Amino acid sequence: MKTGKVPQQLVVLGCIAAVVVIGFFTMRALLIPKSFGKYGHYRADAIEDVRALPISYAGVSACAECHDEVVKKKATGFHRNVSCEVCHGPAANHIEDPTAIKPPAPRLREGCPLCHNYNPSRPTGFPQIITVQHNPGKPCMTCHNPHDPVPPVTPKECSACHRSIWNQKSVSHHAPLECTTCHTVPKEHFKNPRLNVVGKPTNNEFRGKCHSKDGQPGKELLDLSKVAPKIEMLHAGRYRCWDCHYPHSPEGRQ
């Protein structure tokens, strides 16, 4: 190597390396898509590809264009926030061709139970029925207009919306009590339940009516209160009764 001549091996390898490097950059130049890197390390055209996907759900405002009567009716009812396409299915193609393509209108009992069948995991206050017991076989529409689903009779039973609590209460020692024994229910609660919540007992004296030795329960509770377990009013200390005992199932596992 001292001769100043580059060894044969290096020349050969250098040539091959040059070919490989040139080949690599040619390959890159050919392979990189045009729009790659415009906004970041991705194909900018991919955004347009995604944007260009077809739409299936037209949206409630599209329905309102023609079906304004229904939308108007719905706007004041309990289903005001339920989009038309929840029940009628995706309807973009109906808007493209309103005469030929009609969205389905469920008229039997198939759709409603998806939301209204009783399931304890649903938030309390959500109206639920036990589908197999609730007028079995009858289409829901015979009694309820899905666009303005007011029950034919305002349900007196609180269980219509609060079944989880009602279920729990009905197997507890408080089963004979009415909900209204403890709760005051404003009339408006039936129309707009979230804004007009029911009243709850606020102090221990309330419970003292049944559960203290010298309590003064109302007439209708006179018999029941005789079998109610009695405690001293000081029993609670600075706590309120429901800090420890769940009133809907008051065994209170200590």
Next chain:
Amino acid sequence: MDQVISALDPFTGFIYPNEYHLQWELLIVLYPYLTGLVAGAFILASLERVFQVKALLPVYRLALLSALAFLMVAPLPLMSHLGHPERALEMLATPHTTSAMAMFGFVYAWYLMVVLLVEIWFDYRADIVHLSNSTKGVFKYVYKVLTLGATDVSPKALDFDDKAGKLITIIGIPSAFMLHGYVGFIFGSIKANPWWSSVLMPIVFLFSAIVSGMAAVLLIYMVTCMIRWKPIDMSCVNKLSEFLIYAMLVDFTLEFLDFIHRLYESEESIHILGQLIADRLFLSLVILQVLIGGLLPLFGLVMGRFGKLPDELRRMVYFISCVLIQVGIFSMRWNVVIGGQMFSKSLRGLTVYKVHMLGFEGLFAAIGFLILPLIILTVLVKLLPPWVDKHSEKAAA
């Protein structure tokens, strides 16, 4: 009994809906296994070349050729598991710099072309030139092409070959570390997966790679000696198993450290990982990886190396130990890749994995990918004989 119950009730607890299908299957188990063999075999070769462990000379060239054979197959399981193999070159065209996987193409290309091929070429060049003159027929032309036109065999040129080869081996050691440490990083950097996410992952992968690669070369050497009816060089085998013991001890320590660390930190995921080991990985982790593939061969090697055994028995012990090590390291890859996908990221449930038989990702394809490097190695060995007994004049030099 647990295994039976879990077989009857394959899914326990809750898994996210999209976790039902395992994404990385048997082929991705093969991939770290094969690259591990490459890295291990190369590091073994470098022991002779750089660290002058002359006892290992009989396996030096064999180790290089094995590394090449495994390296040529290593990307194939990756390619065939892709959803769109035809787009694979995108990894070279638009590699994403933040992606551990994107660097694979470059690490691989570097290792294959700059390290392994060039090293082998420098090492064999004089032989190739010699063979191109002495052979006839097609092989003559094959060798002529392999010389790449560099036919200078003057002592000065041979001296340059030797120096260049040594330099490349020195470059090659960190490259081999990178190749396999990086495979560990692919898994270790996934923070979403508590079974994988560990800083120790790259180094655990690296040392298990060294173990598996050394054991593989030892196996290949013993088998080739048997096929060729040549005596096994006991000093070489003894030295090799000595290094194997050291590597295994480091590997075992690291894996144990990882285990202890997880157990002691006892993070949110410990509960489900405990279930994973007890329920799903008991056979492949506790039995195969640790006992049969770890402690047993370690005991065997220590006995073989330091015990007073007759050579015949010693060879047998080495052979069985090396086979068990392969089982153990393969199980380790399995436990990482498959185990990491057998629990839900909700940390609430375990899923199952059934090996498919047919198809690109099936068992037969995997077996094919395991046999293929051996076929390539046979061709390479025929083309570029690595046997030292034929080149005693080189060994003397």
Next chain:
Amino acid sequence: MISEKEKNQNSEENVSEKTESKKGFGRREFLDAFLKAIPAGMTLLTFGSWNNKLHAQTPDDTKTSRPPTDENNYAMAVDISKCIGCGRCANACKLENHVPIGPHTMRTWVERYVIPSEGEVVVDSPNGGIDGFPDQQLDAHILRTFYVPKLCNHCANPPCVQVCPVGATFQTKDGVVLVDEKYCVGCRYCIQACPYGARYMHPEKNVADKCTFCYHRISKGMLPACVEVCPTQARVFGDLKKRSSPIHHFLRFNPIRTLKPELNTRPKVFYANADQEVR
């Protein structure tokens, strides 16, 4: 979110339509009969506004469509206490985005959590909640139970984008994580990297697939399909950069948490009233 030009067009056409309906075409039956009678050209004229909105995908329109900018940052919020577990969101997602039918390819799904007073939390999501949730027989006393809708969190620091080797999944400037299905190699590294199980392998296209926040809808000013159909408004969609967006109201008035915050993915799906067991 509708571009100003489009808005004006819409309102103009709306006016013309309203005047028409005042003339007596308001009733559906009437309109149907009328539409049957008039030639197709007339139909197009009447429904010009909706065609305009729905057919933005014609090449001419997409060329002029605005590229995403960082003036928007889309996000979603979910109020657990409002979710009734009807699964309409998961259903609508499948229909809107042609997600492969089946329980193991979900862009969005609903989980049911049942927390007993003692023992393990029970979670399930049969077919993503699309067919409703069957009754559960649990021996233990139930403390709390609720539904949790899940979807891609469109993380501000998305691990899936970080690991994609080729740049086939990316975050748009307006904060949505998308997959380029023409460029994805199908290595599934992103699926492994997602802590939320939000990605799956598309069985026919052989590429990774996931929720897009209905990017094709939101870039036309519409709501994502799941938000559109949610009957209880448990899902809220909006733009974090717009003070008037409903998501601002939501974030102001609700106790918020995100999923797996310890991973620093900075999710942009915000959960209100979510239990600590949700993960």
